[in-house]
Every structure is written in C-alpha cells, then in structure tokens.
Amino acid sequence: MARTRPIKNLEKNIGGITLGQLKDLILQAQKNDKDATMLIIDMFNNKLQKSLYQVPFQEREDLSQDLYVKMIEVIGKFQVKE
Incomplete structure (x- = not known):
C-alpha cells in the first residue's frame, strides 16, 4: 500500500489568494457585494475562457453569458464551512 503524504500549505492560494x-x-458576495462577486468571477475567468475554445465559435458568446449567470447563482448558494 502506498504511503500518502499530507498536503502541505492547504491555505496556499487559489488564483493568487488564499483559501481563507x-x-x-464568497461571504461578502453573498451579502450583495458586487466587487467581491466580480473578483471571484475574475479569478476563474481565464479557465472559463479556455474551456469556451472547445465550443463552436457561433455558440461561445451565448454560452459565456450563461456561464457567468450560473457562476453568480452558485456564488449565492455556496455553503462556506468555517
């Protein structure tokens, strides 16, 4: 059985910021802080744009808008554990 190593620096960073x-x-965005919402969306924007290249060009803009709306919905419903 392979020995597992503990994950170091779990608090490291995601998109340039720490998990905390x-x-x-997320908590600020859930209190209708639009700047916090935009920061979260900006963090994942590059990943989203890269994934859109897998979609036919004609469908990208509509799908992009749908994904941004979905991201805002998910941010609002996301349950943050302390």
Missing part, C-alpha cells in the same frame, strides 16, 4: 480569503470573498 476566497471564503471571505
């Missing part, structure tokens, strides 16, 4: 900072941003 992301939690704080």
